[in-house]
Amino acid sequence: MLKAEYKERGPVPQDVIEAVEFTAPAPQHDEILVELQASPINPSDVLTLTGLYGILPPLPAIGGNEGVGKVVSVGEKVEHFKPGQSVLLPVGIGTWSTHIVAPAKKFIPLPDGADPQQLSMLSINPPTASLMLSEFMPLKEGDWVIQNAANSAVGNYLIQLARLRGLKTVNIVRRESLIEPLTKAGADVVLVDGDDLVKRVRKATEKAEIQLAIDAVGGTASNRLADCLASQGTLVNYGMMSGEAAQVSSANLIFKDITVKGFWLAIWFQRATKEAQQALYNELAMLIATGKLKAPIDRIYKVAEIKDAVAYAAQGERNGKVLITA
Structure with a gap:
């Protein structure tokens, strides 16, 4: 042993x-x-x-x-x-x-x-992805979500869960070699991060009103996601892969009225009832067991x-x- x-x-x-x-x-x-x-x-x-x-x-x-x-x-x-x-x-x-x-x-x-x-x-990344899609913004079928670090474990689960719920995803990555595998995984749009991101996102989504952004990177990457959000959209930060705290400009906070939230699964578990926790795990375990989530x-x-x-x-x-x- x-x-x-x-x-x-x-x-x-x-x-x-x-x-x-x-x-x-x-x-x-x-x-x-x-x-x-x-x-x-x-x-x-x-x-x-x-x-x-x-x-x-x-x-x-x-x-x-x-x-x-x-x-x-x-x-x-x-x-x-x-x-x-x-x-x-x-x-x-x-x-x-x-x-x-x-x-x-x-x-x-x-x-x-x-x-x-x-x-x-099952225990950490799938519930993180699921809850970030459901806890911060009332999304309906056909709505868009944008995320960075889309090739991460959470990012992959989020792509699959969004598709199962009828949502569309814009997925930001750091290198072009990730575009094909994420597209095969069900991503609607995959783009390499960069200073002109907002322009390329608007073109790829036909100027869709994006209300939810999921940020795992922090630093200036957070603000590039915020730039892509519609007025009164929400940016959820759950990581700092850049090693820097999330940065969102005053222009996005004041003139676009962007809301910035943090998410940590441990805090959700502290607040959620045992019934809510069990229901979440039952749903995700069944999706994994049937091959719909991997x-x-x-x-x-x-x-x-x-x-x-x-x-x-x-x-x-x-x-x-x-x-x-x-």
Whole structure:
């Protein structure tokens, strides 16, 4: 048994984490023992290793925040899980571990026969994409949404969910090589970012009134999205891939009355009812299980290869997610 543990944080994420041998305890009366099937490396995981994320767990810690596992054994009082069943791992438990023991109530059963690698990415990015499309602006079929970092995991999910809801997307990327794969994924318009973005967006959408912009980049890229919004539109910022805070001009704030909002899934979970959370996950799990919602996978590493996996995930310029398996 191996766990990917780190005892300190530092600027080079792969240098602070390593695979450590351990022995998982037998599950107690209300616990289950789960073997890891797959767990993704998200940008937030890398930022956590460097100490730059919004919430940092106490040290030492095990990396990973979401994933899927298969039940190995259950405690004597556990009734709703059985060996061989696939389950969604608890968010934030430290999922880069070959085996995990935790109270059964923290796990969510998953549909039989679904791809565990795709389901391993269910907890964070799909709900982020879904909620940003629904929580900030009442959109109707045929409306346009614009986003940057469109090739990111959230960006890919947003494209698919928007299409399923009858919405159209303008997708901003940093390089031309991303245009074809995103178009095949269902993007209506894909454009390379640049100073003349607003002009090209207006041409591509036939001057559509865009009311919602989704920003993962921050810096001046935020204002380029705001430039593309209609009067009284909303820009939602959920990341700062540029390393800079979101910047929106006074002209957009004053004369166009643009609203700027932030989104963090953790805060939504603090406010949402258990029923709302379960309904969201049920909907997304079914879409993934039926193949209507999926994410590209670039590479798969084992827990024993965690240093190489983190180094590869942190470098950027990938064509999909990096997954960790047992």
